[in-house]
Amino acid sequence: MRADRLVSLVLLLRQRGRLSATALARELEVSTRTVLRDIEALSAAGIPVYAERGRHGGFALLPGFRTELTGLNHNEALALLVAGSRRGAQAFGLGSALASAMLKVVDALPESYRDTAAGVAERLLIDPEADLLSRRLVAEDVPDSIAGEVRGAVLAGHKLRIHYAVVDQSPKWRTVDPIGLVTVRDQGYLLAVRSGADRTYRLSRILAAEELAEPAQRPDRVDLDRAWQDRSTRFRTGGDQVTALVRVDPVRREDLVGTAxxxxxxxxxxxxxxxxxxxxxxSRHAEWALWQLATNAEALAPQWLRTVLRDRAAAVGARYGMPS
Structure with a gap:
């Protein structure tokens, strides 16, 4: 862990020039005392880092010093930077590792391309936090400790104990055989097998997790995309689903389709x-979806849905003093 931090410290100084201990501590998410110890360790290892005193002082590397991180061409590095700008890594507890990796990617570029690559974040925006209608897209928060245990079990092929909270039920411990991890619109999911049956668990509902030493009972290879599609299909066609016949203004078609x-x-x-x-x-989903479309849509069937929407509209009208 410390070795990774030392590499990140060197790369920060290479790419940004002189930085104060406070700025380095903020970037590396450690204390200033830790930064000072790391600077001493780098100096002892022969890395030409020196201190500049004064109001605008800080730490810097001697001009011309370069780490040996090669093997990427310009477009390959740009592709990694664009992929790295997505927030999916946060769901799997890899946010800090991603930040460190992006520093290495930029440093791997020839000097003539480095400024262009460093400006990728300014020119390309992937998955912003709000859409054009200012609807905020909130990523789920999964503690790194939980994400790390789940990720470790998935990659090592070990069984996993999770304390899982189902909606409207008390949390329970269960042991599963993890298959893989999926992130969809900043929501992370664990695909697993439990007692021989396929199960899908939302990472944000895992309250605690423990990777076990026992090997997981799972295939050696998996087509994760196909597995996700199969489970999505079963989800869409099961449970308390309802079907509705709806008339909709073409300008709101995508809103309806995106919700259904x-x-x-x-x-x-x-x-x-x-x-x-x-x-x-x-039924609650159907009522909510049609209500969002207001007069741009009309539920034709089933009758109970028309009745619910009519009564709801009448209640709103009464609240604002409109005649029924």
Whole structure:
């Protein structure tokens, strides 16, 4: 762990020039005392780092010093930088490792390309925290200790004990055979097998985790994309799903489709509106989705959904003093 931090410290000084102990501590997420000890260790190892005193002082490397990190061309490094700008690594507890890796990627470039690569973050934005309608996309927070145990079991092929909280149920301990990790829209999932049956666990609902020494009972190879597609299909076609027939203004079609679990049929009406048969997770999901579309959509069936939306609209009207 310390060796990785020392490499990151050198790369920070190479790419940013002189930095204070406070700035280095902030970047490396350690104390200033730790930074000072690391500087001493680098000097003892022959790394030409020196201190500049004064108001704008700090630590710097002698001009011309270069670490030996090679093997990437310009476009390969840019591809890694773009991939690294995605927030999926946060869900798996790899955020700090990703930051360190990105420093190494930039340093691996020829000097003539380094400024261009360093500006990637300014020119390319991947998965911003809010969309064009200012709807905030909130990534789930998974403690590094839990993410590390889960990730370790997945990669080592060991069984995993998790303390898992299902909605509306008391958390329970269970032992699973981990298959892989998936991140979707900043939400992390563990694909596993428990008692011979496929299971999918949301990482944010794991309250504690423990990697066991016992080998997991799982195939040697896995097509994770196919496994996720299969589980997604089973999820969409099971449980308390409801199907609704909806008329929608074409300008709001994507809002409806993006909310629904699946689109089962679609046709155009004579007035230009679209008629879709869509599936929702349950009755509450159907009511919520149609309510968001206001007058840009109309539920044609089932009748209970029309009744619920009508009563809800009447209640809102009454609240604001409008005649029923």
């Amino acid at each position: 679990v699946a689109v089962l049929a679609e046709a155009a009406d004579a007035d230009g509106w679209l008629r879709l048969e869509v599936a929702f997770q349950d």
